[in-house]
Amino acid sequence: MRYHHFEGQEAGQVYDWQLIKRLSKYLSPYKYYFISALALLFLTSSLGLVGPYLTKVAIDTYIQQQDTSGLDLIALLFLGVMLLEFVVRYAQIQLMQYTGQRVMQDLRAELFSHLQHMTPEFFDKRPVGGIMSRLIGDIEVLNEMVTSGVVSMLGDLFMLLGIMGALLWMDHELALVVFSVLPLIFYAAQVFRKRVRESFRQIRARMAKINAFLQENLGGMTIVQAFCRQQKNLEQFKQINGDYLDSYLKTVFYYALFFPAIEIMTALAMALIIWYGGGQVLQGALTFGVLIAFIEYTQRFFRPINDLSEKYNILQSAMAAAERVLNMLDTKPSISPPVKAENLEQFSKQIEFKHVCFAYNGAAYVLEDISFSVSKGESVALVGLTGAGKTSIISLLAHFYEPGQGQIVIDGYDIRKLDQQQWRSKISLVSQEPFLFSGDILSNIRLGREDISVASVMQAAREVNAHQFITQLPQGYYEPIRERGANLSAGQRQLITFARALVFDPQLLILDEATSSVDSQTETLIQDALEKLLRGRTSIVIAHRLSTIQRANKIIVLDKGKIMEQGSHQELLSNQGIYYWLHQLQFKA
Numbered sequence: 227m228r229y230h231h232f233e234g235q236e237a238g239q240v241y242d243w244q245l246i247k248r249l250s251k252y253l254s255p256y257k258y259y260f261i262s263a264l265a266l267l268f269l270t271s272s273l274g275l276v277g278p279y280l281t282k283v284a285i286d287t288y289i290q291q292q293d294t295s296g297l298d299l300i301a302l303l304f305l306g307v308m309l310l311e312f313v314v315r316y317a318q319i320q321l322m323q324y325t326g327q328r329v330m331q332d333l334r335a336e337l338f339s340h341l342q343h344m345t346p347e348f349f350d351k352r353p354v355g356g357i358m359s360r361l362i363g364d365i366e367v368l369n370e371m372v373t374s375g376v377v378s379m380l381g382d383l384f385m386l387l388g389i390m391g392a393l394l395w396m397d398h399e400l401a402l403v404v405f406s407v408l409p410l411i412f413y414a415a416q417v418f419r420k421r422v423r424e425s426f427r428q429i430r431a432r433m434a435k436i437n438a439f440l441q442e443n444l445g446g447m448t449i450v451q452a453f454c455r456q457q458k459n460l461e462q463f464k465q466i467n468g469d470y471l472d473s474y475l476k477t478v479f480y481y482a483l484f485f486p487a488i489e490i491m492t493a494l495a496m497a498l499i500i501w502y503g504g505g506q507v508l509q510g511a512l513t514f515g516v517l518i519a520f521i522e523y524t525q526r527f528f529r530p531i532n533d534l535s536e537k538y539n540i541l542q543s544a545m546a547a548a549e550r551v552l553n554m555l556d557t558k559p560s561i562s563p564p565v566k567a568e569n570l571e572q573f574s575k576q577i578e579f580k581h582v583c584f585a586y587n588g589a590a591y592v593l594e595d596i597s598f599s600v601s602k603g604e605s606v607a608l609v610g611l612t613g614a615g616k617t618s619i620i621s622l623l624a625h626f627y628e629p630g631q632g633q634i635v636i637d638g639y640d641i642r643k644l645d646q647q648q649w650r651s652k653i654s655l656v657s658q659e660p661f662l663f664s665g666d667i668l669s670n671i672r673l674g675r676e677d678i679s680v681a682s683v684m685q686a687a688r689e690v691n692a693h694q695f696i697t698q699l700p701q702g703y704y705e706p707i708r709e710r711g712a713n714l715s716a717g718q719r720q721l722i723t724f725a726r727a728l729v730f731d732p733q734l735l736i737l738d739e740a741t742s743s744v745d746s747q748t749e750t751l752i753q754d755a756l757e758k759l760l761r762g763r764t765s766i767v768i769a770h771r772l773s774t775i776q777r778a779n780k781i782i783v784l785d786k787g788k789i790m791e792q793g794s795h796q797e798l799l800s801n802q803g804i805y806y807w808l809h810q811l812q813f814k815a
């Protein structure tokens with residue numbers, strides 16, 4: 227994934243502002259919560275300033291004057307301020323977390339909805355694990371930014387300014403002495419920020435790699451085991467896992483260096499206060515209370531600086547995360563909807579491929595000069611060896627991709643002019659890899675269309691020979707299906723996808739028969755189901771058993787992306803071309 231498209235600090239900062247601007251758009255529905263939380267934050271910071279000042283008053287006024295009732299009052303006040311700080315902080319955290327979680331909820335939904343509109347090309351290019359990192363990991367980081375990062379940075383900044391003001395107000399000379407340490411601190415913070423920024427970016431990128439790798443390996447575990455790839459894959463994993471560790475340790479290194487460095491500078495500032503301020507006290511130029519207040523303020527002064535750098539990290543990783551999330555949101559589907567869609571109520575005449583050429587991702591053509599037509603009511607079969615381009619033709623027809631050259635015309639309209647949803651609603655697609663969702667069998671057949679009755683689901687299942695095995699399952703149609711249908715056989719999965727195609731009663735049936743081999747009994751069931759499925763329906767079929775397609779009105783023979791022959795079974799046989807040869811091959815077998 228390309229998110230390293232800017233280099234250098236300057237460009238990064240400009241970009242950050244744009245990011246923040248865009249992110250704040252997501253905050254706007256919750257702006258009152260956010261603003262209230264912010265106000266409470268300033269309040270807690272201000273309350274934090276009160277303590278040392280009360281100490282000063284206690285020492286300089288009441289201890290000096292031996293006024294015990296005054297001391298009581300101060301102690302009570304001190305306690306009261308602490309309690310108030312507790313309550314305000316509680317409310318602030320609640321509000322902030324609520325806001326953050328709501329924003330994340332919105333973002334996740336928007337991202338998911340966006341992904342639903344992406345074409346297969348998008349998913350071809352990206353590992354699922356990487357996309358998951360966006361949806362889960364990156365968005366969580368953004369949440370941290372809303373709830374703790376940016377917001378408390380503002381609080382810290384406010385605290386810093388407040389303390390500086392208090393110090394200057396109490397004694398500007400001593401304040402300047404304390405501030406003399408600041409340039410050192412800013413320099414250290416600057417260096418730290420720069421380094422950590424870089425390594426954080428690296429950490430996220432490497433984490434995404436780990437995610438993608440795990441996703442793939444867990445998904446394909448049986449293959450890994452069957453081919454004894456464990457050792458090899460473990461080595462690969464160790465490699466990327468090690469890379470991740472390296473970049474993490476690099477960050478830790480900067481941390482381990484930075485925080486003690488800040489401690490030393492705090493100590494330096496303290497020493498300066500004791501040395502210079504103590505001298506002033508001895509000369510009577512400064513009260514003892516002010517000296518104590520200075521020491522307390524100074525301790526509180528360096529804490530936010532510490533925090534700021536810590537927060538800076540969160541901010542950095544959040545920026546990187548935001549960049550990736552927004553990039554993903556900005557990725558346009560490679561097929562854009564027509565400006566004004568033609569209305570195709572009913573598929574009623576003909577599908578025509580006119581000199582269609584097609585390549586995946588601008589690579590070499592996998593389809594060249596494909597021309598054929600399918601009239602309503604016709605059944606057309608695509609035949610060819612693996613890799614001939616059969617599935618590609620189907621993908622074009624379902625408008626998952628668009629042809630590089632040539633046209634696909636449906637009832638006189640270019641497919642690009644049709645509303646994608648409307649067109650697909652006329653099609654039932656049985657894809658090469660039968661895909662089942664987790665849920666039960668019933669929901670897998672009607673795919674959430676509650677208007678399809680259970681009775682018609684059963685009717686469809688009966689027609690495609692699925693009813694029998696379904697009713698033999700312990701819970702019948704309500705039998706839960708595990709992820710990707712792991713608890714069913716390949717043949718059973720196939721039959722369920724047939725039932726799904728049938729129950730939608732499509733105007734066009736597209737069927738890419740699975741190549742996975744099934745036992746001969748299931749095969750007979752599938753053959754029989756196929757015949758029923760195709761009867762009297764406009765269909766485009768890829769079937770591996772030539773016996774299935776003998777009755778097709780037209781058979782198109784493909785080889786290496788080109789149409790070699792087309793005609794009826796008899797015509798092609800008498801041609802004695804590729805089809806004849808394939809037929810001989812299967813017949814012998």
Ligand SMILES: Nc1ncnc2c1ncn2[C@@H]1O[C@H](COP(=O)(O)OP(=O)(O)O)[C@@H](O)[C@H]1O
Nearest residue numbers: 350586592610611612613614615616617618619
């Ligand atoms: N998503 C894809 N990205 C890139 N190339 C692909 C993709 N799908 C298929 N191909 C390539 O396109 C060619 C035709 O594939 P396909 O249409 O799936 O053939 P068939 O269904 O006839 O077996 C093959 O060479 C294959 O490698």
Ligand SMILES: [Mg+2]
Nearest residue numbers: 616617658738
């Ligand atoms: Mg195929």
